[in-house]
Amino acid sequence: MVQAKKSFDGFFKSAFTVDNVIFGFDDGKLKVLLIKRNEEPFNDFWALPGYFVQQHEDLDAAAQRVLRETTGLENVYLEQVHSFGSPGRHDFGRVITVAYYSLVKVADFELHAASIAEEVAWHDVEEISTLAFDHEEIIRVALNSLKRRIRTQPVGFKLLPPAFTLTDLQHLYEAVWEVDLEKRNFRKKILSMNLLRDLGRSQTGVAHRPARLYSFEENRYRELEEEGFNFELKEGKRK
Amino acid sequence: MVQAKKSFDGFFKSAFTVDNVIFGFDDGKLKVLLIKRNEEPFNDFWALPGYFVQQHEDLDAAAQRVLRETTGLENVYLEQVHSFGSPGRHDFGRVITVAYYSLVKVADFELHAASIAEEVAWHDVEEISTLAFDHEEIIRVALNSLKRRIRTQPVGFKLLPPAFTLTDLQHLYEAVWEVDLEKRNFRKKILSMNLLRDLGRSQTGVAHRPARLYSFEENRYRELEEEGFNFELKEGKRK
DNA sequence: CAACATTATTGTCCAGACAACACTATCTTT
């Protein structure tokens, strides 16, 4: 077997990285977490939090580690989206990157720039300028995936704080899909799914009628799913 | 930059491969194209048609090339599904594989085993035995992707010959989803989409009333899609 | 404290989509 391996040596000259597209929702806008690199190539450019995978490290584990080391985020559920491997995408040689994405509540995390990051910050998805490598493309692909996914999986709740209003939820969908949704129909649909717990509390200190607060019942969803329930929302018409 | 590169040399010791999951539909059953390997590791095992990517080759192009070299299939539309990279998945070192999948018409292609394949054949998805590497898992992931995809994209037609009957189409959906569908409702739904051209011909030589033949109008679909049409079928209940 | 500004909350009606359901038609085989 060691002899057999000999002739394959030419293939073992590549590297791979993981890159994380972390979406958050704040101030009515969809955000993505970026780091400012302090390492070549693309020194001083904004980039996705990503880095090389270690020789004996699992891909998923590497994504978690790199995210933690560059931004301080821990225990984030990451899902693989796509791999990118154009021959010229990295100056140092052939590097394939496996992209992951996630949804988090912005308020839940304190950001700590470290490792190759000299700065970490949330950026409006709408206003992303020139990024390192092919990271703009990676974000585009991840965003498409997100748009499809929130239609049929109740993942949107991961972007909201534990107690949220129905209007918050609606704004989230409107931001991701770039559509306007009809208030009454949206509420009817969401409430009919029985996935929300009415917390019996309301907003306070707002200069208008305070809205009721709800939380997402993860367990209830799991039960219903077992019984064949399918979460599904429609996008309606474009803005 | 060359100096900078130095310290990264340790990362450039990996290889990557592409593996293709090619689905076909024949005899009322969903099939997948496998090769019998004539190379270590896993010599003589059935495996997905895949191989190492060249140093300066694009991933998508590599998938096409490898598929052609091992099975003779050409001009197949391949779509990336997922990457697999457990540290122990390949005996020769760290190897990540990028999996692609496709749907083809079984009758359209003549199979030619070559390169590392000593045999090529269609296998029932239901009856796959022990495969090389983690290829069983790859097929599982690709199959899940297919199930979701045929619901909202008219890709199922790629598995059928140019002229097919509505019953063929229904059987295809039933096979992929493992459900029973109601004949009248299925036909109504499909025909109402205006995506099929009635060829005016019928089956011949069958021992029963011959069925009308249809073809899929790709162009019509593109038009409708522009206008905001969404292809969508429901899965109904499990068998 | 009264008027105002602001957002929350709620129900009806209509149209289109979907699910359930059974009989007749056409061809080959015997």
Place this chain on the structure above:
DNA sequence: AAAGATAGTGTTGTCTGGACAATAATGTTG
């Protein structure tokens, strides 16, 4: 010509989605 096999078709009831506007609760302002 009878039997066997699959193709083809229509109605009805129920559910879901979409359009649509008036009233309620709070903080702010004058």
